[in-house]
Amino acid sequence: MFSVYFFENKDLVxxxxxxxxxxxxxxxxxxxxxxxxxxxxxxxxxxxxxQVDLEKVTKSKAAALTPLDKKKKR
Known part of the structure; x- marks a missing residue:
């Protein structure tokens, strides 16, 4: 058994x-x-x-809110 440490740049993953x-x-x-x-x-x-090179996480932007969506609902 080996103790394997995975690093991305200098960060332990x-x-x-x-x-x-x-x-x-x-x-x-x-x-x-x-x-x-x-x-x-x-x-x-x-x-x-x-040493590993992982794909970057891309966060998708939420749909653009229209002025009607910003109104408070009662």
């Missing part, structure tokens, strides 16, 4: 105990976000740092 370590170039899904493994670095015998 996730750490897991895994039997199989991802390799560079693998497609990965973390917290519902798709990404790609950039690099894998072994720190200790069982401690591995994985």
């Amino acid at each position: 996730l750490n897991q105990l895994l039997k199989n370590v991802p390799s560079a170039g693998d497609e990965i899904k973390i917290k519902g976000r798709k990404g790609k493994v950039l690099s894998v670095a072994t720190v200790d015998e069982n401690k591995i740092y994985v």
Whole structure:
């Protein structure tokens, strides 16, 4: 078992105990976000740092409110 730490830039995204370590170039899904493994670095015998590039979350804007929608309903 390996303790795998997933980093995006310098931010820790996730750490897991895994039997199989991802390799560079693998497609990965973390917290519902798709990404790609950039690099894998072994720190200790069982401690591995994985640098990932996750897709950016785009928030859709709500429909533009018209003046009638802004009125209070009674």
